Structure formats: C-alpha cells, structure tokens
Amino acid sequence: MKIIHSDVLVIGGGLAGQRAAIAARRRGHEVIVLSLVPAKRSHSASAQGGMQAALANVIKGHGDNEDVHFADTVRGSDWGADQEVVRMFVHTAPKAVREMAAWGVPWSRVQAGDRQVVINGERVTITERESAQGLIAQRDFGGTKKWRTCHVSDGTGHALLYSVSDRVIAENIPVHERCEALSLIHADGQCHGAIVRNLISGELCAYLATATLIATGGAGRLYRVSTNAVINEGMGHALALDSGVACLGNMEAVQFHPTGIFPAGILVTEGSRGDGGLLRDAQGHRFMPDYEPEKRELASRDVVSRRMEQHIQAGHGATSRFGEHLWLDITLLGRQHIEHNLREVKEICAYFLGIDPAESWIPVRPAQHYTMGGVRTDARGAARGLSGLFAAGEAACWDLHGFNRLGGNSLAETVVAGMLVGEAIADFCDAAQPREQLPVGLARDCLRRENNKLAALMEGDGNENASALRSAMQQTMTRHVGIFRHGESLQRAVDELSGLIRRSRQIRVRSQAPGNNPELITAYRLQRMLRLAQCVAYGALLRSESRGAHYRADFPRRDDAHWLKRTLSRWPDREATLPQVEYEALDIGAMELPPGWRGYGQKNHIEHPDSARRETEIANLRQRLQGPALQDALLAFKQQLPPRYRGPNQRIDEDAS
Amino acid sequence: MTAVRELHFEILRCNPHDPADRPHVQQYQLPEADGMTLFIALNELRETQDPSLQFDFVCRAGICGSCAMLINGQPRLACRTLTSGLPDQITLAPLPGFELIGDLSVNTGKWMRGLSENLRAWLHADNLDPDLDALEARMEPQIAEAIYELDRCIECGCCIAACGRAQTNERFVGAVGLNKIGRFRLDPRDSRSDAAFLDLIGTEDGIFGCMSLLGCHDYCPKDLPLMTQLAFLRRKMLAQALQAE
Numbered sequence: 001m002k003i004i005h006s007d008v009l010v011i012g013g014g015l016a017g018q019r020a021a022i023a024a025r026r027r028g029h030e031v032i033v034l035s036l037v038p039a040k041r042s043h044s045a046s047a048q049g050g051m052q053a054a055l056a057n058v059i060k061g062h063g064d065n066e067d068v069h070f071a072d073t074v075r076g077s078d079w080g081a082d083q084e085v086v087r088m089f090v091h092t093a094p095k096a097v098r099e100m101a102a103w104g105v106p107w108s109r110v111q112a113g114d115r116q117v118v119i120n121g122e123r124v125t126i127t128e129r130e131s132a133q134g135l136i137a138q139r140d141f142g143g144t145k146k147w148r149t150c151h152v153s154d155g156t157g158h159a160l161l162y163s164v165s166d167r168v169i170a171e172n173i174p175v176h177e178r179c180e181a182l183s184l185i186h187a188d189g190q191c192h193g194a195i196v197r198n199l200i201s202g203e204l205c206a207y208l209a210t211a212t213l214i215a216t217g218g219a220g221r222l223y224r225v226s227t228n229a230v231i232n233e234g235m236g237h238a239l240a241l242d243s244g245v246a247c248l249g250n251m252e253a254v255q256f257h258p259t260g261i262f263p264a265g266i267l268v269t270e271g272s273r274g275d276g277g278l279l280r281d282a283q284g285h286r287f288m289p290d291y292e293p294e295k296r297e298l299a300s301r302d303v304v305s306r307r308m309e310q311h312i313q314a315g316h317g318a319t320s321r322f323g324e325h326l327w328l329d330i331t332l333l334g335r336q337h338i339e340h341n342l343r344e345v346k347e348i349c350a351y352f353l354g355i356d357p358a359e360s361w362i363p364v365r366p367a368q369h370y371t372m373g374g375v376r377t378d379a380r381g382a383a384r385g386l387s388g389l390f391a392a393g394e395a396a397c398w399d400l401h402g403f404n405r406l407g408g409n410s411l412a413e414t415v416v417a418g419m420l421v422g423e424a425i426a427d428f429c430d431a432a433q434p435r436e437q438l439p440v441g442l443a444r445d446c447l448r449r450e451n452n453k454l455a456a457l458m459e460g461d462g463n464e465n466a467s468a469l470r471s472a473m474q475q476t477m478t479r480h481v482g483i484f485r486h487g488e489s490l491q492r493a494v495d496e497l498s499g500l501i502r503r504s505r506q507i508r509v510r511s512q513a514p515g516n517n518p519e520l521i522t523a524y525r526l527q528r529m530l531r532l533a534q535c536v537a538y539g540a541l542l543r544s545e546s547r548g549a550h551y552r553a554d555f556p557r558r559d560d561a562h563w564l565k566r567t568l569s570r571w572p573d574r575e576a577t578l579p580q581v582e583y584e585a586l587d588i589g590a591m592e593l594p595p596g597w598r599g600y601g602q603k604n605h606i607e608h609p610d611s612a613r614r615e616t617e618i619a620n621l622r623q624r625l626q627g628p629a630l631q632d633a634l635l636a637f638k639q640q641l642p643p644r645y646r647g648p649n650q651r652i653d654e655d656a657s
Numbered sequence: 658m659t660a661v662r663e664l665h666f667e668i669l670r671c672n673p674h675d676p677a678d679r680p681h682v683q684q685y686q687l688p689e690a691d692g693m694t695l696f697i698a699l700n701e702l703r704e705t706q707d708p709s710l711q712f713d714f715v716c717r718a719g720i721c722g723s724c725a726m727l728i729n730g731q732p733r734l735a736c737r738t739l740t741s742g743l744p745d746q747i748t749l750a751p752l753p754g755f756e757l758i759g760d761l762s763v764n765t766g767k768w769m770r771g772l773s774e775n776l777r778a779w780l781h782a783d784n785l786d787p788d789l790d791a792l793e794a795r796m797e798p799q800i801a802e803a804i805y806e807l808d809r810c811i812e813c814g815c816c817i818a819a820c821g822r823a824q825t826n827e828r829f830v831g832a833v834g835l836n837k838i839g840r841f842r843l844d845p846r847d848s849r850s851d852a853a854f855l856d857l858i859g860t861e862d863g864i865f866g867c868m869s870l871l872g873c874h875d876y877c878p879k880d881l882p883l884m885t886q887l888a889f890l891r892r893k894m895l896a897q898a899l900q901a902e
Contacts, residue, residue, distance in 0.1 A: 037713075038766025040812055041721040055793075095789035102787045102794075104780035104846060106804035109796050134795030152805055158720065159808055166779035169770060177766045178758075200758050201674060229716045264692070266718045321691055340802070343809075344720065351719055351737040352694070467704040511709040515674030515759055519708035647790035 001444055002205035006032040007429050009193050009209035011181045011236060013039030015414035016393025017215030018164045021173050023422020029429045033175040034196060036231050040165045043217050043229040044414060047157030048269035048344050050139060050149035052408035053093035056651045057110050057135040059128055064146035066090040071593055073406055076143045076300045078548035078558060079595040080402020085379050087637040089400050089416050094649040096415040097136060097150050104163040107136040108151055118276025118333055131652050140274040141407045143300035149408040154269050154344045157411055184243050185446045191389040192439050195450045199516045204450055206443035210432045211425045214239060214391040218371035222533045224474035226368035227260050227267035236395040238528035240375040244572040245385040249397030251373035251569055252539035255405055255549045256483050258304040260367025262325035266352060268345055268362060270407040273297045275341060277330040281316040292600055299600040302404040302549040305366035309483050320363060327361035366483060370410060372401045376568055379640050381421030390425055392417035403548025423642040457523045462506030466523040469500055473533055481537050486553045490541040497534045498577035504530055535569040535579050542581060558605035560595045588614050592635040662689040664740060669750040670760045695735035711759035722811030725752050726761050732818035734878045754817045754824060765814040772830060776857050778837040782846045807840035809879045819872030828862040832873035832883045835864055839886045851897040864894050
C-alpha cells in the first residue's frame with residue numbers, strides 16, 4: 001500500500017482550495033493539493049462576472065460599505081444565511097480583492113471623467129471622480145443596492161484562478177492533478193485524510209494528513225441542464241455524507257441562473273444584465289418591470305428565474321426546435337462595450353449559437369447554477385461531526401448564502417474562505433499533538449474497503465448500466481426538483497431516486513480496460529451522486545415553505561414561524577435509501593438584521609414572533625450606541641477573524657479611522 | 658426537413674496502460690443532431706457505443722482549455738466545435754507534443770506546470786503582502802486591459818501542437834511560454850528587468866528558437882495577438898542581448 005503524508009490535504013484545486021493551501025503553507029505546514037483536473041482548469045475559471053467587495057470606487061458605488069453589502073447578502077439569502085459568517089465575509093472581501101491585485105490580477109480599473117452607461121434601458125452619462133482614477137472598478141449586479149462587483153472584463157474567475165495557481169507554483173506547493181478522493185479515512189470522530197484514486201493509472205493510495213479540506217465546488221451535474229462544468233458532481237459533498245458522521249446543510253437550496261444559453265445551459269454572465277442588458281419575451285416585450293418594479297432585471301437570481309419561468313408558463317416564451325425560451329438583449333450596450341467588457345459572452349455566442357450579440361438577441365432560459373448546500377461547518381470552516389475535517393467554497397455550508405446566493409458573492413467567497421479557513425487549518429495543525437503512531441492500519445482497512453467496492457462494480461453479477469441510471473437521475477431532478485416544486489412531484493422524485501439507489505447497487509461495469517476506466521468512474525460517482533440527489537429532493541419535500549431558491553407552489557409563503565432553520569442531512573446507514581434529517585434553528589435574538597421583506601419578490605411571509613422583539617432591541621441599541629461599540633452589541637464578529645484581517649477597510653470617501 | 662446526416666468518426670486510439678494495446682484507428686458512426694458539438698458527440702459515443710473511450714472535457718464552454726485535440730488534422734477545442742461545420746468524415750487524434758494518457762486525453766497539465774516552473778512564470782512583485790486595509794495601488798485602465806489581453810491564455814496546448822519548432826524541440830517553450838513572459842514583462846507590478854527575462858527565454862529553446870511559422874497565431878482559440886507579441890519580444894530580447902555584449 002502506498003501512503004503519502006502531509007500536514008494538510010486539500011481536496012480540490014479551485015480558488016478556495018488553492019488559496020487555503022497557500023495560507024497553510026505560509027504558516028509553515030506541508031500541504032498537498034489534490035485536483036480532478038489540472039488546477040487551472042477548475043470550474044472557478046468559468047466565473048465570469050466578478051467578485052463583490054465594498055470598495056466604493058466607482059461613483060455608482062458611492063456610499064457603499066460593509067453594512068450595505070451585509071444587508072444585501074442577508075436579504076438575498078432570504079434570511080437563511082448565518083449573519084456572523086456574512087459579517088466576517090463582507091469585512092474580508094475588500095482585503096481579498098486587494099490581495100489579488102497584489103498577486104497579479106489585472107482588475108478592470110476606473111477611468112476618471114464622463115462615461116456612457118446603460119441603466120434601466122436608458123443611455124446615461126455618469127462622471128467618475130478624479131480621486132478614483134486607476135482604482136479597481138465595480139459593475140452592477142443583481143440584488144445589490146450599490147455597484148459592488150469588481151471584475152476583470154468578463155473573465156474574472158479565469159484571471160483569479162491563474163494568479164492564485166501561479167502563486168501555488170511559486171510557493172512550490174505540490175498539486176497532484178488527476179487524482180480523486182474516494183473516501184475519508186476516519187475513526188472515532190477524527191479525520192486522518194483520504195483514500196485517493198489516480199485518474200491516469202487507476203491506482204489507489206492513502207493520503208494521511210493532520211487536517212483535510214474539502215474544497216470541491218458544487219454538484220450541478222445532479223441536474224440535466226446546468227451551467228456547471230462536467231466535473232461538478234458533488235464528490236466532495238459525498239465524501240462528507242458517506243462518512244456517516246459529518247453532515248450536509250440545506251441541500252434543497254439550489255440556485256438556477258436566469259441566463260443559461262438555451263438549450264446547452266452554458267452561462268451568460270449576470271454582468272450582461274448588470275451592464276444594462278434586458279430580458280425580452282417572444283413579442284420583444286421587456287417583461288421584468290411588470291413583475292418586479294423595484295429591481296427589474298436585477299432582482300436576485302431566484303426571483304428573476306422564477307419570473308422568467310412564470311412568464312413562459314403564461315404563454316410568452318419564444319419557441320425554437322428545442323422548446324421554449326426567452327431573450328437576453330445586450331445589443332443596446334453597443335459593440336465597443338461588448339468587445340471590451342463582455343468578451344467571453346461574445347465568444348460563446350459566436351461559437352455555440354453562431355450569432356453576434358451586438359446585433360442579435362441571445363436565447364436564454366434558467367439553468368441549474370449553484371449549490372448553496374454543502375458540508376456543514378462552523379464559522380471557521382471546521383466540519384461538524386469530524387475533527388480535522390474542514391470545508392470551504394461552494395462545497396461548504398458555513399452558511400454565507402442561505403437559500404439564495406447573490407451574483408458575485410461566490411467568487412468572493414472562494415478567496416475569502418480560502419484566506420480564513422486556511423488560517424483556521426493552520427491553527428488546528430499548530431495545536432495538534434505530535435502523533436506517536438500514524439493510523440496506518442486504519443488506512444489499510446479503508447483502502448481495502450474501497451478496493452472491494454470497485455471490484456464489486458467490475459466483477460459483480462448485476463446488469464444495470466451507470467450511464468442510463470445517471471440520465472434517469474438528471475431527468476428526475478430537472479423535472480421534479482427544479483424552480484417550481486410541489487409536494488406531489490417531490491414525493492415522486494424521492495420515490496424514483498430511492499428506486500435508482502437500489503438499482504445502482506446492481507451496476508455492472510462492462511469495460512475491463514486497465515488504466516482510469518471512464519465507465520468505472522461514471523459508476524462509482526453515480527452511486528454517490530444519487531445519495532446527494534436524494535438529500536436535495538427529500539429536504540425539498542420536507543420543507544413546506546418557500547424561501548429563496550426553494551419555491552413550493554403548494555406552500556408559496558416564506559414561513560419564519562416554522563422554518564427559520566437549517567436542514568442537516570446525514571447518511572449513517574449505507575443500506576438506506578433516505579438520509580437522516582434534523583434541523584438547526586436560526587436564532588433571531590442573535591441577528592443584526594431580523595427577518596423582513598427582501599425589497600423585491602413576494603411580500604407575504606409569515607412572521608416569527610421574535611422578529612418584532614429583536615427589531616425593538618436593535619432600535620434601542622442604535623439609539624444608545626454607535627461605531628464599533630454598536631457593532632459589537634448588534635453582532636460581534638471580529639474575534640472570529642484571524643488578527644491580521646481585523647483592520648478597517650479604507651475607502652476614498654472615508655477616513656481611515 | 659433535410660435528412661439527418663450520418664457522421665463517420667475515425668478516432669486514433671491507444672491505452673498505454675494496456676500492454677497489449679497498440680495505436681490504432683477505430684471507426685464509429687453517429688447520426689448528427691441539431692446544435693451538436695464534439696462534446697455532445699463524443700459523450701454520446703461513449704454512452705451508447707464504447708464505454709472505454711477516453712477524452713477530456715471540463716467546462717464544455719471554451720473557457721478551461723481541457724479539450725484541445727486534432728480535428729481533421731487541426732488543433733482545436735473540441736467542446737466548441739459544431740459538427741455542422743465539419744464534413745461527414747471526422748478524424749480525431751490526440752494533441753501531439755504531450756504525454757498520452759489514453760485515446761484523446763493528453764497530459765497538458767503536467768507540461769504546463771513544468772513550463773511555469775522553468776520560466777518562473779508568476780508575478781515577481783516587490784511586495785506580495787501589502788497592507789490589505791489600505792487603498793489598492795493604482796493602475797492605468799489601459800495597462801490593466803492590455804495585461805488581461807495576454808492573461809486570457811487558457812494553456813490548452815493548441816499553440817504547441819501547431820508549432821513546427823515545438824514539434825521538433827521538446828524543450829521549446831512555445832507561444833504559451835513566451836506569451837506568459839510578455840504578460841509579466843508588461844505588468845508594472847513585476848520587478849524583473851529585461852536582463853532577467855533574457856536569462857529565461859534568450860536561447861534556442863526560447864524566443865530565438867521561434868521560426869515565425871505562426872501556427873500558434875492561426876490556431877490560438879482565444880485569438881491572442883501572438884504574432885505581434887512574439888515579434889515584439891524578440892526585438893526587446895535582441896536589444897537586451899546586444900546591450901549586454
């Protein structure tokens with residue numbers, strides 16, 4: 001048995017994983033990063049639009065600060081987020097953007113003077129300040145009160161991923177590419193690393209580590225139509241779930257992005273609407289102001305996606321040979337703007353649709369985009385249920401996003417979480433007792449178990465085909481666990497998935513070719529994906545309310561009185577076809593922003609009795625206190641941050657006090 | 658309604674992990690569908706005809722650079738190649754110049770990491786740990802955009818496959834490497850001088866190995882301005898070399 005040791009094992013080579021790796025390395029720990037693909041090909045590269053951080057450099061960001069970003073994020077989450085985590089995040093995001101600037105990201109910059117922009121369909125002239133010349137620019141995004149999204153044209157994720165990957169190379173951190181963690185090595189509530197399969201040779205080996213980080217991104221491929229890369233199959237989520245002791249939070253919270261190219265589901269950035277693009281129906285009518293007079297095309301993604309589907313259901317969709325869709329119109333932005341600020345959009349339209357978006361409308365329809373649910377951790381990224389296990393980024397639920405993530409908050413989260421959780425991991429390793437004996441026997445047992453599972457797939461006497469089951473799962477999820485959900489169809493989804501889980505135990509891999517064996521990969525991943533899909537469907541069935549992206553046609557109101565709580569799913573019994581579900585209440589008494597109306601979307605939620613009480617408490621505090629003392633009384637968060645990240649963020653219009 | 662076209666695929670296959678296997682061409686037939694890309698076609702072949710077929714896709718949107726291969730002899734990104742633009746006969750082969758993993762899958766990641774290490778292709782800034790509370794250092798918007806123009810490289814390997822020099826000298830850093838140097842050279846945050854860059858690329862394996870065949874420029878899927886970049890870099894490096902004489 002081959003064993004590889006390190007202090008820290010990072011599973012996932014995207015932005016969160018690599019930034020965390022750098023943090024731990026700089027604190028003197030030995031780090032190995034595992035990545036399914038070359039690290040620079042991670043799905044982080046596909047994030048186009050930008051990274052939210054309250055820098056307030058552009059004139060339309062004037063007056064922005066952490067408080068505004070905080071409120072936007074909590075409202076966006078439909079009060080599902082952990083407000084302490086949101087505070088930590090909005091405070092660190094400006095530092096993350098500035099650090100990335102120092103590491104080489106070519107952020108788009110402010111040009112002082114007049115410029116023409118499109119706002120609400122009108123061409124207007126705005127004037128950028130001389131004092132902002134050459135500082136990092138922000139664009140508008142959905143669900144935000146200020147222009148806050150820092151960007152590199154529309155290739156922000158690519159530019160960030162390359163700068164961070166280059167730092168990983170510069171700091172000599174090994175990235176074991178084309179390696180896949182199959183299971184965690186754990187015993188007695190302690191995680192010791194993972195069993196890993198080499199995706200070139202097919203060989204298994206054990207990676208032993210003091211701390212293990214899951215930073216594997218989302219699980220979009222549970223659905224048939226997703227903007228996600230094909231590698232986003234939730235395998236990190238599955239590592240935690242399959243441990244039987246760690247748990248997943250809010251898996252029913254799935255985001256659908258309004259503008260997936262129809263029908264392929266390839267993403268067109270929210271930046272196209274942020275920069276002034278409009279949504280139109282079959283008649284060319286701009287319909288969003290009819291539904292959402294406050295934020296129009298720039299309401300939060302859950303709201304815009306729902307309105308689009310509603311509009312299609314009302315018979316206003318354009319038809320094509322693939323089905324119905326709507327139009328995204330960015331022609332009004334002009335060729336100059338598109339060729340400089342929306343280059344990826346232009347390229348995608350040219351290659352996949354054969355159109356020029358400066359002249360033609362883009363066919364779009366909402367597509368699965370983001371997994372708000374993830375490995376449940378505390379505010380420092382430590383997983384619940386397994387000491388030594390951490391999670392960060394889309395794979396985690398420290399709970400920044402609640403039931404709906406704002407555009408631009410995920411890219412920001414990857415870097416911020418990498419910074420913060422990386423420090424927490426370093427602290428954990430510093431405090432760890434030097435080991436007298438490595439758990440080699442345990443590793444050997446785990447490796448044997450994984451080998452047996454693979455052998456069962458290769459040599460079993462079943463007759464099921466993994467690809468066929470996978471298509472059936474994706475069909476079920478897209479049909480029954482999509483944007484509009486209903487108890488009856490969710491029950492059907494749960495039943496179908498239970499059936500698929502049972503059938504997946506009879507998978508037989510036909511190809512016996514040595515090496516990575518793509519059919520075997522599909523088979524073992526599908527078994528894991530089905531359990532995740534069931535967590536999504538079952539959680540959605542149980543949650544009898546509508547919150548954020550989780551919309552129940554049979555329970556259309558947000559119900560704070562009964563459902564202000566987080567879903568936790570565990571899967572301790574391998575023979576089961578359902579997860580064990582429990583709930584974790586959110587404490588209104590600890591909230592800085594008690595539940596209310598979001599400022600867009602439905603205005604009909606069911607109040608929790610504590611909300612009004614907390615409002616009164618907060619009003620009193622605001623009268624008595626101000627500044628840092630007020631913040632500490634409302635929601636103290638700085639003690640959770642590493643000391644180096646506690647300072648106030650300077651902005652051009654504010655004193656650095 | 659036109660008749661559905663039958664596509665004839667010829668795929669160059671080899672599994673280096675199977676000692677009995679030798680490189681061979683395998684034929685497949687597949688009915689074309691509306692909007693079909695090679696991403697869709699290859700996945701359909703694997704799901705319905707041959708589960709052992711190896712290839713790499715990640716983003717399937719032309720962004721990540723995973724799926725470069727020879728398509729009817731030309732290096733291109735398979736994910737954004739529509740079959741409607743190809744003849745009935747489609748020949749696919751792995752990208753030349755890289756270690757073969759199996760069939761159409763090659764190890765560009767390993768090659769690119771080696772390149773970055775050799776060329777020290779990361780930002781060499783004086784201060785990587787600035788005061789993160791303070792305003793960021795300013796940069797002219799045009800400079801930022803010019804850096805991004807070169808930063809758009811996705812390390813797909815098309816320029817290496819299309820390069821006569823890279824195919825005859827495996828140490829040649831190719832347009833991907835030279836473009837990286839051009840990118841950091843342009844960046845005011847990078848503290849290195851032309852003398853330092855000359856040390857890295859002032860050889861036959863670097864800028865002076867380029868024969869100006871410009872296959873890189875013709876086949877770059879991101880339309881990077883490689884022709885002007887390489888010419889510019891050669892002039893600057895030559896000037897530096899002459900000055901040092």
